[in-house]
Amino acid sequence: MLNILLKKLIQTSSGRTRFVMAIIGLSVALLLILSAVQIQVNYDDLLHSKTNQDSIANFLVLNKILNNKTYGTATFKEEDLSKLKQQHFVDDIGILTASRFKASVQSNSDRFPFYTDISFESVPAAFIDVNSKDWKWKEGDDFIPMIAPNMFLDIYNFQFSLSQNLPQLTQDIVKMIVFKVNINTDKGPVSFSGRIVGFSDRISSLLVPQEFNDWANKNFSNTQNAKPSRVVIRTKDPGNPALVQYLKDNGLTTDADKTRFSKYRQIVNAVVNVSWITGAVMLLFALLVFTLFIQLTIASCKEEIRLLITLGASPKQLQRFLMKQFFPSNIIIISISLISITALQFEVHQLLQEQNIFISEFTSYYTFATALLILFVLWFVNYTTIRKYIVLQDN
Amino acid sequence: MQIELKQIVPIPLKDKFAKRNSDLWDQSVLFQHGEWVKIKAPSGTGKTTFIHTLYKLRHDYSGQVYYDDQEIKNITGDVLAQIRQQKISIVFQDLRLFPNLTARENIELKRVLQVPLYETSMIDEMAEKLGVTSILNQRAGLCSYGEQQRLAIIRSLIQPFDWLLLDEPFSHLDQENISKAAALIAEECRKRNAGFILTDLDEDEHFNYTKKLLL
Numbered sequence: 001m002l003n004i005l006l007k008k009l010i011q012t013s014s015g016r017t018r019f020v021m022a023i024i025g026l027s028v029a030l031l032l033i034l035s036a037v038q039i040q041v042n043y044d045d046l047l048h049s050k051t052n053q054d055s056i057a058n059f060l061v062l063n064k065i066l067n068n069k070t071y072g073t074a075t076f077k078e079e080d081l082s083k084l085k086q087q088h089f090v091d092d093i094g095i096l097t098a099s100r101f102k103a104s105v106q107s108n109s110d111r112f113p114f115y116t117d118i119s120f121e122s123v124p125a126a127f128i129d130v131n132s133k134d135w136k137w138k139e140g141d142d143f144i145p146m147i148a149p150n151m152f153l154d155i156y157n158f159q160f161s162l163s164q165n166l167p168q169l170t171q172d173i174v175k176m177i178v179f180k181v182n183i184n185t186d187k188g189p190v191s192f193s194g195r196i197v198g199f200s201d202r203i204s205s206l207l208v209p210q211e212f213n214d215w216a217n218k219n220f221s222n223t224q225n226a227k228p229s230r231v232v233i234r235t236k237d238p239g240n241p242a243l244v245q246y247l248k249d250n251g252l253t254t255d256a257d258k259t260r261f262s263k264y265r266q267i268v269n270a271v272v273n274v275s276w277i278t279g280a281v282m283l284l285f286a287l288l289v290f291t292l293f294i295q296l297t298i299a300s301c302k303e304e305i306r307l308l309i310t311l312g313a314s315p316k317q318l319q320r321f322l323m324k325q326f327f328p329s330n331i332i333i334i335s336i337s338l339i340s341i342t343a344l345q346f347e348v349h350q351l352l353q354e355q356n357i358f359i360s361e362f363t364s365y366y367t368f369a370t371a372l373l374i375l376f377v378l379w380f381v382n383y384t385t386i387r388k389y390i391v392l393q394d395n
Numbered sequence: 396m397q398i399e400l401k402q403i404v405p406i407p408l409k410d411k412f413a414k415r416n417s418d419l420w421d422q423s424v425l426f427q428h429g430e431w432v433k434i435k436a437p438s439g440t441g442k443t444t445f446i447h448t449l450y451k452l453r454h455d456y457s458g459q460v461y462y463d464d465q466e467i468k469n470i471t472g473d474v475l476a477q478i479r480q481q482k483i484s485i486v487f488q489d490l491r492l493f494p495n496l497t498a499r500e501n502i503e504l505k506r507v508l509q510v511p512l513y514e515t516s517m518i519d520e521m522a523e524k525l526g527v528t529s530i531l532n533q534r535a536g537l538c539s540y541g542e543q544q545r546l547a548i549i550r551s552l553i554q555p556f557d558w559l560l561l562d563e564p565f566s567h568l569d570q571e572n573i574s575k576a577a578a579l580i581a582e583e584c585r586k587r588n589a590g591f592i593l594t595d596l597d598e599d600e601h602f603n604y605t606k607k608l609l610l
Contacts, residue, residue: 001503001507002504002507002508005496005500005503005504005507008495008496008500009493009495009496304493307491307493309476310452310479310491311479311491311504311505311508312476312478312479312480312505312508312509312554313476313508314472314473314476314477314480315472315473315476316472316473316476317476317508391472
């Protein structure tokens with residue numbers, strides 16, 4: 001009853017436009033700030049979570065840029081490698097060893113004849129993204145497991161087979177084909193049997209076990225200890241701008257696609273920052289307008305409030321009443337903002353899922369925590385403003 | 396609760412009052428719990444100033460006013476509100492109703508400001524006694540001064556109190572209405588074993604005063 005009467009006396013309708021402005025400003029500010037937090041969390045999620053450990057992106061094959069200046073010297077020296085190893089964004093480094101002997105593969109079957117000259121590369125096992133029990137070789141073994149780039153199969157299936165009127169091959173079929181591997185040596189060809197045991201997106205060359213490559217290079221090559229021309233690095237964050245800068249400064253190059261995150265990240269950072277700053281400034285203004293609105297309401301009911309106090313209404317009663325008038329709108333705004341962000345997050349989650357990018361379908365704790373913090377700030381501002389202006393009337 | 400005055404003199408009226416003999420200004424006076432006090436005060440002697448000083452609406456005086464042992468200058472905020480809700484009620488000379496609330500709402504507001512002493516039906520009962528039932532749902536601002544005066548009296552009686560301050564409470568009432576109002580005030584004070592301090596211009600026999608003073 002008291003509240004109904006107080007509501008009649010203390011009309012909050014004066015300055016309704018200001019109130020609506022304050023509400024809108026506050027809503028936009030909250031949306032911006034909460035989205036900034038959520039975007040940041042999502043982005044961190046994308047960069048660091050396990051589900052998004054992009055096997056392609058976290059391993060970069062580097063080589064020196066080959067142009068007229070570097071012609072013939074596009075290899076890594078000892079100091080190049082140690083310098084690269086020291087960089088904070090490099091977790092591990094592996095040298096890609098190229099085969100230095102002539103080799104060819106040919107079909108064992110007449111029904112599906114093929115022959116091609118070929119070269120191999122090998123890389124320490126830690127850098128390989130294919131799990132196969134066949135991936136091993138020791139001296140004396142006749143069977144050489146190989147890992148082919150997915151790209152090779154794609155080229156075959158979608159270009160070569162069509163032009164030559166050959167059947168298309170699935171990964172499983174290819175893995176079943178055993179072929180002959182010939183190595184040309186001074187004493188004549190040495191034959192092995194070979195089979196593709198897996199396909200990789202990580203390194204775009206035909207890989208053989210390091211042991212085999214080392215052995216073959218030692219036994220069949222004319223040039224010893226050639227300097228490596230390609231290395232593979234493992235990095236947590238291929239989008240790290242520092243990495244991109246390092247590559248640029250040292251005349252190195254990699255699959256540009258893999259460092260594309262660098263640009264994205266700068267954009268995301270910029271968006272998050274702009275969102276933050278705009279949100280913060282808007283929040284500040286919205287708070288100011290809100291404070292002014294409270295001030296105005298109290299000022300416009302100055303006489304009534306003064307008489308209420310004269311008649312025995314306690315400042316606490318009036319403060320409680322005024323808080324009830326102003327604060328719930330804040331709670332509603334925050335709730336609506338949170339619901340919007342949650343809905344948006346769910347939508348974005350669905351949308352990105354189709355592209356195999358996984359972000360949480362739920363709003364993060366940080367966003368909720370931020371909302372709570374802002375709610376507290378709003379409560380504090382409401383409370384102190386009301387208190388201050390009620391006390392001013394009470395004298 | 397008792398009210399004690401110690402040499403109070405309103406600062407703006409200091410020179411004016413220095414020349415007069417007053418039972419109250421610049422005197423030590425004790426109002427015991429339950430006393431019915433009449434203060435006769437010709438125009439311009441500071442009736443309203445006096446009542447406002449007792450009710451702690453004015454601070455521009457020298458001397459001290461005590462509610463029991465507490466100097467009222469030290470009573471503020473929620474404590475003062477508590478006293479106004481439970482211990483001291485008032486009928487202002489200028490009535491001070493909320494013009495935009497109805498007569499009933501004005502009284503109801505005072506009833507529910509604290510834990511209510513009376514049920515709502517008491518408003519109707521009192522209004523009946525003072526002949527203002529018909530205007531209870533009218534906006535107070537539209538009521539005549541006499542009606543407003545009776546409403547202000549009802550408002551002051553709807554709450555608990557030890558002391559009732561009445562500042563020329565019958566100024567706009569005819570004899571018949573004065574008798575009714577005085578009877579209601581006396582009845583309510585007796586119920587609470589409460590005292591009152593009434594100021595008026597002239598002598599009167601509306602109550603069995605226990606103390607009569609000249610301002």
